Amino acid sequence: MDTHTPPPAEAQGPHAEPRGPDLRHHGDAEVRDDGSALVDLAVNVRADTPPAWLREHVAASLGSLAAYPDGRAARAAVAARHGLPVERVLLTAGAAEAFVLLARALKVRRPVVVHPQFTEPEAALRDAGHTVDRVLLREADGFRLDPAAVPRDADLVVVGNPTNPTSVLHPAGVLASLARPGRTLVVDEAFMDAVPGEREALAGRTDVPGLVVLRSLTKTWGLAGLRIGYVLADPGTIGELERAQPLWPVSTPALAAAEACVAPRALAEAAHAAHRVAADRDRLVAGLAGFADAGLRVVAPAEGPFVLLRVPDGAAVRHRLRGLGYAVRRGDTFPGLGADWLRLAVRDRATTDGFLRALERAVR
Template structure:
């Protein structure tokens, strides 16, 4: 039977559904999952523990309103522009509710939006970004007839940060522009974010998972005009978020948390740049740059074999070939503490059969 527009084969669907947690088995040094902390910070655990006694009651409208108000104050928008989510991925699962006629998904990027749209029978066209052009977004590459456009900023897995003005040019009447800003709070100053801008038809999606070590809780939010949010959320069940998720959202938007996040983003950027330089000094390792997110995209000849040899040494990295536009020579690595980054660099040096220090090779002209 011929496949209809918007359908994918089973193999395609499995690839779109592959995420870094599959690569990171317990006991491995984890460079596959883009979560900064392996547990929430003490102050956040205290806030969550304080909410445990409320679990005997259904989440209240007052709790929902408090969390939405915290998000709204954080971004300088009215509370009616906020939709609280059970993780940013919930927003992608809701996109078919907007009934797009043609969705354009910019790639390489996070694959869950395409999976959700295709699974609902929505026709999807891929907009591939050119590696020779640094995977940079060109607004003219998006089909004019697309009434939904989905992209990430900064983009997973390329670590590219697109200029906000380039993204704004994609917005137009009759089109929903979905901007996945799951890693925006890991960019110092949250530069190029559209979260504070109320632009007609623009839907900004945020996650709290990455910065605050909350993948097991599922907490995020979307920002858009109230009419768009109402259409997006029309089919949600009652009580879509639990008490702990509501508490986490409010806690992570207060002033102390924002200060801590900005300090963490600055540290991450410094660690990333040093990590990128060390990796780029290795023979046969190409590091895509400039990088803006808390991860790096690498291209290594024989990448599949390299991944397996790293795993044998107790190190997990994210395979790249499940991202449309990349192949088995691509891997994504999260930025960790310098001492952990050094373990990966040394393991790669040994696997690739290198000798000598990365500093010596840097002096011979290795670049990021």
């Protein structure tokens, strides 16, 4: 593993991004503003969502739009879902807002982001004027984290679990071992509800000092356009983040969705969906194994609702796939990866079979 320190902030300007990957590029750019009807394997939102019952529930909240949003019920519901007091919960406009709040509200000297992972945490830290160090996980290690690679004096550490884009699920014990006095440990669990049994989750833990867990409700439930997520942390940290939020940061429809998505019925549906996604992912990975002779390699074992693969001349393959009607996520915007890396969202059997046929044409 490598620890990489970017050029000094003064050489870049206080809010500049480092030279290299475009930290602001996200999967939606692969399908946005494209005149063709591409099959979307670039965005990690579960297909065919939100379900009808959730759309109806959100629609029913529209009659309350004249009143200011009241997040108390949704906050209590999230707290109950994780067995926590409400003082340990903060509702946010998606997990992305939480990264901005952390960057602006916490007084940190040496923030470290473990890469490859979702780039918004580093982008938010840089926008807030911080100089960010990177711990780059290596393909040779299966993109698995050795806690010893994280500098001991890092007072903010950000890591995803399961990690986007690698689909690696780090053991909870490994992540918890990163905690120490004076350090904030941020674990992005945006995709944890897509892991059967949510094994290795840290959400709900109160025995890990400085732990901050982020959750998103946009991935499993198809609510990216509604923007809803939450933070779980000690009451002091929650208070600091809350003071950095504007008034009424989460809309009434988003609050209604949050309350519904943590109810027992929804949790049971999400658990069923996680098993279905795992089966669909296994089929995709098995199909990709047929391209080993062409030099294609999949990061394994994949545990999230997406897989990361490396294929020779990946940029050209991605463009050929677009010509064949399939959008996939480019990997070169993630620190630690390059143009030969592609991320694929897990889809249903028919979509996967169609994609594999297109990949055969794109690769061969």
